[in-house]
Amino acid sequence: MSTRITIPIGPQHPLLKEPLSFMITVEGERVVDSALRLGYVHRGIERLCQTKTYVQNLHLFERVCGICSHVHTTVYCQGVEALLGLEVPPRGLYLRTLLCELERVHSHLLWLGILGENIGFQTIFMYAWRDREIALDIMEELSGGRVTHAGNVIGGVRIDVGDAQFSSIVSQLNDLEQRVEKLLDVIQHERTLRARTQGIGYLSPEEIRRYCVVGPVARASGVDVDLRRDCKYAAYGRLHVNVALAHEGDVWARTMVRAREAIESLRLCRQLLVGLPEGPTHVRAPRRVPPGEVVSRAEAPRGELLYYIRSDGSDKPARVKIRTPTLTSLITVHDQLEGVEMADVSVVLSGIDLCIACVDR
Amino acid sequence: MNLPRILELLQEVLPAARLEVQTVPIDEHFISLPPDNLHAAVRALLERSDIYHLSTITGQDVDGQIELLYHFWEGGGLTLRTSLPRDRARIETITDLIPGASFYEREIAEMLGVTFLGHPNPQPLFLPEDWKGDPPLRREFSLPEERQEGE
Numbered sequence: 001m002s003t004r005i006t007i008p009i010g011p012q013h014p015l016l017k018e019p020l021s022f023m024i025t026v027e028g029e030r031v032v033d034s035a036l037r038l039g040y041v042h043r044g045i046e047r048l049c050q051t052k053t054y055v056q057n058l059h060l061f062e063r064v065c066g067i068c069s070h071v072h073t074t075v076y077c078q079g080v081e082a083l084l085g086l087e088v089p090p091r092g093l094y095l096r097t098l099l100c101e102l103e104r105v106h107s108h109l110l111w112l113g114i115l116g117e118n119i120g121f122q123t124i125f126m127y128a129w130r131d132r133e134i135a136l137d138i139m140e141e142l143s144g145g146r147v148t149h150a151g152n153v154i155g156g157v158r159i160d161v162g163d164a165q166f167s168s169i170v171s172q173l174n175d176l177e178q179r180v181e182k183l184l185d186v187i188q189h190e191r192t193l194r195a196r197t198q199g200i201g202y203l204s205p206e207e208i209r210r211y212c213v214v215g216p217v218a219r220a221s222g223v224d225v226d227l228r229r230d231c232k233y234a235a236y237g238r239l240h241v242n243v244a245l246a247h248e249g250d251v252w253a254r255t256m257v258r259a260r261e262a263i264e265s266l267r268l269c270r271q272l273l274v275g276l277p278e279g280p281t282h283v284r285a286p287r288r289v290p291p292g293e294v295v296s297r298a299e300a301p302r303g304e305l306l307y308y309i310r311s312d313g314s315d316k317p318a319r320v321k322i323r324t325p326t327l328t329s330l331i332t333v334h335d336q337l338e339g340v341e342m343a344d345v346s347v348v349l350s351g352i353d354l355c356i357a358c359v360d361r
Numbered sequence: 362m363n364l365p366r367i368l369e370l371l372q373e374v375l376p377a378a379r380l381e382v383q384t385v386p387i388d389e390h391f392i393s394l395p396p397d398n399l400h401a402a403v404r405a406l407l408e409r410s411d412i413y414h415l416s417t418i419t420g421q422d423v424d425g426q427i428e429l430l431y432h433f434w435e436g437g438g439l440t441l442r443t444s445l446p447r448d449r450a451r452i453e454t455i456t457d458l459i460p461g462a463s464f465y466e467r468e469i470a471e472m473l474g475v476t477f478l479g480h481p482n483p484q485p486l487f488l489p490e491d492w493k494g495d496p497p498l499r500r501e502f503s504l505p506e507e508r509q510e511g512e
Contacts, residue, residue: 037486038486038487039485039486039487039488039489042487042488044497046498047497047498047502078387079387082386082387083386085386209413209414210459210460210461211460211461212413212414212415212416212459212461212462213461214414225414230436233387292385292386293385293391294385294386294387294389295385295387295389295432295438295440296387297387297416297434297438304416304434306416306417306432308419308430308432310421310423318423319419319421319423321417321419321420321421323416323417323432323465327417327464328461330464331460331461331463331464360487
């Protein structure tokens, strides 16, 4: 019997740009146990937000995540709007949804690049990140910001699309769609990618349910959940969302699901722009929020994002609880790593699309 | 989400418990129940209804009690609410029923000082191992700058 060795990975490590710590126990080349430690970028946001007003908190929650910043404010705003009984004008909802979908495209392409880098497939990394620039450019054109857009306000959005922007954005969307389709074609037929991802990090539908996993990781194991279709928040009630599903349950399936989702998101973006209703983009919101509580959910690029908000009638929230989707996938890492080769650890960790800033808050 | 059916089910499993129902915006129902009944209620939901997805557990220090909210989702939101005394904040773990609750319980344990009886790995998840002082989401905890102002 070979000796067991425990290898610490992290908090600082070359695999991800964000810190987290794994203690991986190996027997020869095979992983037999792992332990996880979080909190290296814990900023105490849930406590901090109790000292800030609802409007100031918009800017705080936008900074929970550096990738899906807009969906955080979307969930927060829709919760506060529900407490206030505010109805957001349709144009505001459409524009809010447009940024959500662009963010999904950018997040999925970013992820594909990281996967490429971690499996030593630099070409995919370069192509995916080059194409992701288009999504960032569109968001910059819409809001002035590439990553933190400050697009949402309580009561609607502060961005708008004019005639000149409309045609520029549509042509960029068409260009991006062609590029993502090309990428999908490449990764579907590329043997290197298959060899590194197929059969790695398998999760059965039962495991997904037991661990309450959400988002593309759940959909790649055949669990058909997508809050855009099931919850119909923002403008999704007026759109038809085709949910991308796969049944293999491995990193390969997660790659396919995310690539197909990016294409579907681009389709939705065009649909949103073409159907953009006339009218105001937001309504004025009062500073104080009546007492009450609300649970607000949305489908972030990584899955279900939940905010619980309790108001005590003042201009500051009494409690905000944030549950980000990556936390649900991290619980499965122990099971996914068991029995894989040491060299595949990075593939397993890439597969779940980690966002540590989100997890730590 | 078939609320009458779920209420009927919970009342059947917990005949002595008084269940209070409250509906809040965005299609979410809150059911309050005593902490001793929570494990049985979760078991009933998992075994005898379509609900399997626990979105998260929220903990908060409110009205002199530690309140726990178990947020479920099945085509609509269902939250089980229970309150624990601040000086004896203990409750049975639900990780034996839903392994996915493990991280949520660990977070509440360190942030609010709640003991989850029977949790398989009750280690801190976010706070440093050498953390000293009150759990950071309890009311008595003060932020460093607040301390300076007060001192």
